[in-house]
Amino acid sequence: MVLAPIGVLTLLTALLGIMYLDYVIDPEKNLHDFPIALVNQDVGDTIGTADKQRQVNFGNQITDALAHGVPSDKVDLRVIGINEAERQMQSGRVYGAIVIPSDFSKRLGILGVGSVIPGDIQRPIITVQTNPRTGAFGTQIVLRVGNEALTEVNKQVGEQLTDQVNAQLAPKPGSPPAPELSGATRVALAQPVQVVVQQYHPLPHGTGQGLIGFFYALLLLLAGVVGAMVIHTMIDAQLGFVPTEYGPWYVHYPPTPISRFKTLLIKWGVLVLAANIVSAVFLSVGKVLDMPIDHPLALYLYSALAITAVGATGLSMLASIGSAGLLVNLILFVILGLPSSGGTVPIEATPKYFGWLASFEPMHQVFLGVRAILYFDADFDAGLSRGVWMAVFGLAIGLLFGAAVTRFYDRKGLHRGNRVQA
Structure with a gap:
């Protein structure tokens, strides 16, 4: 009458504790095979002087950096086209997507030139799309992974762009010294990429x-x-x-x-x-x-x-x-x-x-x-x-x-x- 119900209840509550606490106690540590799409639409751009030009594609460089930088044991980064990414977002098979636009290299080149030549410029954009229909917690994980990965990418691209601008400003033999970059310009070049967060098919009210x-x-x-x-x-x-x-x-x-x-x-x-x-x-x-x-x-x-x-x-x-x-x-x-x-x-x-x-x-x-x-x-x-x-x-x-x-x-x-x- 005493030992049997106490024993059953003890085992039952022990199982409850293990299942429910282990479920939520450390999601970041338990993260594995989390699917996120990576879409690179960048068509590249031609940079350099008239007598010495070269083709660059910063989108490919960022794609490679993300593929190697994002831990594969935690995130399943799927490098796919925009149509396939949208199809997987619509069916809930990915929790979000990182999209590099087609004019990314062009805008990045304009930013480098604009740092030494007067005129209006816009920072290149990388879009992080969340899929709110897969759940709020999944959205938070996408934002965290995207923020960590793109912060490092932004740093690497900024260093590369700063070196490129400094090389353009380097004086030729017999020429007067080139002007130094202003503090505001250095800050802009250090963080050249603007990360925009968008919701893919936002949820209606009442959900x-x-x-x-x-x-x-x-x-x-x-x-x-x-x-x-x-x-x-x-x-x-x-x-x-x-x-x-x-x-x-x-x-x-x-x-x-x-x-x-x-x-x-x-x-x-x-x-x-x-x-x-x-x-x-x-x-x-x-x-x-x-x-x-x-x-x-x-x-x-x-x-x-x-x-x-x-x-x-x-x-x-x-x-x-x-x-x-x-x-x-x-x-x-x-x-x-x-x-x-x-x-x-x-x-x-x-x-x-x-x-x-x-x-x-x-x-x-x-x-x-x-x-x-x-x-x-x-x-x-x-x-x-x-x-x-x-x-x-x-x-x-x-x-x-x-x-x-x-x-x-x-x-x-x-x-x-x-x-x-x-």
Whole structure:
């Protein structure tokens, strides 16, 4: 009576502490394979005097510097074209992009010439595009990585540009001394590149900076887990397999002569009806709260599928191993599921074993499906395809597992009834 519940609770809370604290305690240390696109559109420029000209492409130099300077074990820097970068941004496969414009070398050359010749000039620009639809934490990581990498690039380009201007000002033999660069000019040449931060497809109002996708997926998961527990308990009470207490009143109906498999079929049927109703309730609540939902039918259908898949598996677990199924469902769907969902902290910023969990944990699959519907125009490439097929796959496993175990119990004559242990 004392040691068993204390032991179970201790192990359960230890697992909770490990999963939830290790999930958020040091994302920068755990960063790995974080995808960022690098787009170099620079066409280069010709510099030098009329009798001695040479072709330069500072964009290529910066691309090489970033490729070697950004730690490859932490960041997956993808050097791709602008069209591919936009496609990956639209499907949420990269968290951001660093874009070097086509006139970068030309503007940088003009800046060098303008430092010694009067006239209006503009600093060359490198754009850091964030993808807010992948989550606020992912945006912060993109900004930090971009800031650290481009600060070093800016320093290197500044040194190179300063040396180039000094060489242009070097006096020829017999010529008067060249004027020295002013302090303001030296400062401008030391930091020649202007880094501009832009949001790619900003989120509309009412999305909680991208967190609505995570919490909506959490609602679906909890509806499935809690729904399985409620349906299992209430139907068993009505069939007389467990007692029911209402305050001081105690009710225990006579056991109904029904097989385990048929009981599970009843529970599955109730779950399907409840999943469709709950899905409509969540959708209605979102509409009332002015939550932006561009694809309500897709969200309704996917929500019903996700609740059914989670709930059916939960019911199968309860039918197979009894009360211990409550703990198994809690561990499988909640304790292991929430930290590996990627809904708040990206999977690429968590310990690597979370990535392994995310490959099969239901919460991550549901989050990908909901996020694709809410933020990525219900694009199958943005995670909806994986969310749908993993839900169907999980539902199939849950149904087969529950049917196989309950039919086995029925064939062995292990019927449900009141048994008193001596």
